[in-house]
Amino acid sequence: MVTKYSDSLKLKVVRDYQEGYLGLRSVADKHGIRSKSQVDRWVKVYEKFGAEGLKTSKHKETYSVQFKLDVLSFIKRTGSSETEAALHFGLKQPTRIASWKKVFRERGAEGLDRAKGRSPMSDTSKRRKNKQIKEKDRTNEQKLVKENELLRLEVEYLKKLQAFQMDPEGYLERHKQRYHSNSKNNSD
Structure with a gap:
């Protein structure tokens, strides 16, 4: 089952983690995210692309x-x-x-x-x-x-x-x- 998370929740989770008080598992538990690896992916995407990277795309990108x-x-x-x-x-x-x-x-x-x-x-x-x-x-x-x-x-x-x-x-x-x-x- 794929769970969809809102863009605002993703951003909140990333900022929570970046404050440095909680680890990946603790932040995931706090926000009801199933896995710490999901939080880790969001953090890395945020660091590379900023808040735009966390936004759910309205259209699917296609690749060759x-x-x-x-x-x-x-x-x-x-x-x-x-x-x-x-x-x-x-x-x-x-x-x-x-x-x-x-x-x-x-x-x-x-x-x-x-x-x-x-x-x-x-x-x-x-x-x-x-x-x-x-x-x-x-x-x-x-x-x-x-x-x-x-x-x-x-x-x-x-x-x-x-x-x-x-x-x-x-x-x-x-x-x-x-x-x-x-x-x-x-x-x-």
Whole structure:
């Protein structure tokens, strides 16, 4: 179960912790937050982005498959936590990375390409019927094009991974600016 917390509560919790009288667990208990790690994430996001970082976004930011793979690769290669990686890449919601990990484990890179959430159609049977028709209509050529695209993405990812493994510091320095501009463009 995901519990939603108000923006004002998040800010109050962070400021309470920053006063320095209570630890993460005590602040979490005081405000009825389930885990101290949640408080820790809010504190880190606040320190990086300010009060704006704690605000619940009205619209979902979307990220490319390549960006998601880069984030997951960064975690694997550096041993960073999801929160550290999120802050490094300018993501305000570190927990999103956990869902990317799960999808990647279960469905691979193709799963990261799927949009999450409900489709705009309200009639479930129409959605199901349309999906079945689309699957039947998809030709072998279309399937091969999709597979080819995924293989191209995988090769590109492996090349970047190899470059990163050979010179992690240099790679991160060369690509740091691009990641920050990507995350800013995606959040608009």
